[in-house]
Amino acid sequence: MNDNRKEIIRLLRQSEGNPVSGQDIGEKLGISRAMVWKYVRNLRKEGYDIRSSPKTGYILDAYPDRIDPDELKAILKTSLIGTDVRYYSDLESTNNTAREIATRSPEGTVVIAETQRKGRGRMGTEWQSIPGGIWLSLILKPSVPLDNVSKITLVAGIAVTNTLRNAGIDARIKWPNDVLVRGRKICGILTEVSAEVEKVDYVILGIGINANVKLVDFREDIRLNSTSISNEIGKVINRTAFIASLLYELEQQYIMFKTRKFTDIIDEWINLSDTIGKEVKIKTPNKLIEGKAVGITENGAIVVLDRNNERQEIIAGNCRYRN
Amino acid sequence: MNDNRKEIIRLLRQSEGNPVSGQDIGEKLGISRAMVWKYVRNLRKEGYDIRSSPKTGYILDAYPDRIDPDELKAILKTSLIGTDVRYYSDLESTNNTAREIATRSPEGTVVIAETQRKGRGRMGTEWQSIPGGIWLSLILKPSVPLDNVSKITLVAGIAVTNTLRNAGIDARIKWPNDVLVRGRKICGILTEVSAEVEKVDYVILGIGINANVKLVDFREDIRLNSTSISNEIGKVINRTAFIASLLYELEQQYIMFKTRKFTDIIDEWINLSDTIGKEVKIKTPNKLIEGKAVGITENGAIVVLDRNNERQEIIAGNCRYRN
Incomplete structure (x- = not known):
């Protein structure tokens, strides 16, 4: 049943706007024209805009913007990241689901949801x-000590930024873990970990990208500081293809994380950074630090030269730029 | 029902070997002598060695060596650690149970099991x-960044060692996380964490102490390198009282972890350490480092001066002493 549905979509998309007759479809699938018609009616309910003319056949004018996990598996060029793709229409949170399945799932498993209720x-x-966004979580199981986890976060920031840059978007990383375009947030990364001190059990990399999100759909307080890929490049992207590129880039960076000197990773991060060199104001639970961001440490802490020209390392906090 | 059982145990223990008549017990509890006799038979099945003479009454000669969670709650002098004590006769692993309940449990919850099937x-x-051992796991929820977790492990090692020393045992810490007496293991600590990079969700401190364990019960390969409290001091200890002291010491150390300069904690750890100053051989997944252990870092890494007099920091590995 489901295969017929997919095959009909494939045939209609393949013909690129040219009509395909119900007879042709029926013959290829070994089903009746009436049955083809039944599928078409169901697809229309799903949001597929299918014109039909009794003389020429069916034409696919538009299809819903959905991530296609089968397509993703087909075009994916990775050997570890994305070995197992779990696609859901709706989840509470991809990170929550990834955490639930992490122990019994292979490294590289990716959880993708079309929508999240509690991102x-x-x-x-x-x-x-x-x-319209890309909401996914990646399960990694590096056998490294706990203090390596912040490096994985840095590396993930590099991967997302590179993928966006390859798509023609001038993305930069804001410490600790946001990706900005023209000063507006396009992506956030949430790293969660379960570990012993000496050995990581699993890392969940939650990546949220405002891909085909319309800015008007944002809540007002968020809208001003946000942007999306479609807003930046003026057209809707193929999210499935974008995810394939992202997972490929993540795999490259993950391999490098395991083999490369960490100072090289820091250099690349600083190169892509929006924060280093800027005057910042960082709020931690205990204090407020103002000064110039001059670098990051191996632990992912930002290094700030404060007013007294003293070097401060801040591992976690809310960072704002001073103007 | 259960209260009567506890009250009978209390009365018998209180009389310290002197007989207590069934009539007296019955009157105090408002139950018949026949019912008292029924309780006594059940207690005998549980391992309570209760003598009875028709003339004088019941005498408690010996009671099973079990941890008493009610007694523990009564004698506990802490305000955070042990707020909630979950006592089980048998668990797969106290750390596993603690992880399962961590999110919905208050900070300070302690999981104790009489026996573990899969420690x-x-x-x-x-x-x-x-x-006869003490197998417990403590749930902590410090709102600190992830890189603080190894400090909590160091602090836990100090707490266990201090508690053993207060009990008259010459305990010392072997890097990273064992406690030794005369070179033999008496305690192991397993720290597990669930966290974001910037904020710890919860830490599980699993502490296993060979308290009243008989050395003959150890598997041969473990026996030679192990000892127990009862073996060291020549008598069985009251595990309930020992746990109360341990939780008190853990609370003191946990408060200090939050307020004290970390260099002070390192100094105390080094003071109690069995490893610093020794010639060591440390095996990591990538290499073997031989040299003299000279210190530890803020991340809990051991500092070794190798043959070339070069300083090596090792965060995780298997440490053996060279002889």
Whole structure:
């Protein structure tokens, strides 16, 4: 049943706007024209805009913007990241689901959801997950000590930024873990870990990208500081293809994380950084630090030269730029 | 029902070997002598050695060596650690249970099991949990960044060692996380964490102490390198009282972890250390480092001066002493 549905979509998309007759489809699938018609009616309900003329056949004018996990598996060029793709129409949060399945899932498993009901940002904040975005979580199981985890986060920031840059978007990383375009947030990364001190059990890399999100759909307080890929390049992207590129880039960076000197990774991060060199104001639970961001440490801490020209390393906090 | 059982035990223990008549017990509890006799028979089945003489009454000669969670709650002098004590006769692993309940449990919750079927040591090794030991896991929820977790482990090592020393045992810490007496293991600590990079969700401190364990019960390969409290001091200890002291010491150290300069904690750790100053051989997944252990870093890494007098920091590995 489901295969017929997919095959009909494939035939209609393949003909690129030219009509395909119900007879042809029926013959290829070994089903009756009436049955083809039944499928078409169901597809229309799903949001597929299919014209039909009794003389020429069916024409696919538009299809819903959905991630296609089968297509993704077909075009994926990785050997580890994406070995197992779990696609859901709707989840509470991809990170929550990834955590639930992590222990019994192979490394490289990716959880993707079309929509999230309770998307989470860093430190318990809400993440507005509007339809059209890319909401995914990646399960990694590096056998490294706990203190390597922040490196994985840095490396993930590099991977997302590179993928966006390859798509023609001038993305930069804002410390600790956001990706910005023209100063507006296009992506957030939430890294969660389960570990012993000496050995990581698993890392969940939650990546949220405002891909085909319309800015009007954002809540007002978020809208001003946000942007999306479609907003930046002026057209809707193929999210399935974008995810394939992203997972490929993540795999490249993950391999490098395991083999490369960490100073090289830091150099690349600084190169892509939006924060280094800027005057910043960082709020931690205990204090407020103002000064110039001059670098990051191996632990992912930002290094700030404060007013007294003293070097401060801050591992976690809310960073704002001073103007 | 259960209260009567406890009250009978209390009355018998209170009389310290002197007989207590069934009539007296019955009157105090408002139950018949026949009912008292029924309770006594059940207690005998549980391992309570209760003599009875028709003329004088019941005498408690011996009671099973079990941890008493009610007694523990009564004598506990802490305000955070042990707020909630979950006592089980048998668990797969106290760390596993603690992880399962961590999110919905208050900070300070302690999971205690009389026996563990699948006790775990560091890095997936087996931990032989013989009856008579102390197997417990503590749930902590410090709101600190991830890189603070190894400090909590160091602090836990200090707490266990201090508690053993207060009990008259010359305990010392072997890097990274064992406690030794005369070179033999008496305690192991397994720290597990669930966290974001910027904020710890919860830490599980699994502490296994060979308290009243008989050395003959150890598997041969473990026996030679192990000892127990009862073996060291020549008598069985009251495990309930020992746990109360341990939780008190853990609370003191946990408060200090939050307020004290970390260099002070390192100094105390080094003071109690069995490893610093020794010639060591440390095996990591990538290499073997031989040299003299000279210190530890803020991340809990051991500092070794190798043959070329070069400083090596090792965060995780298997440490053996060279002789």
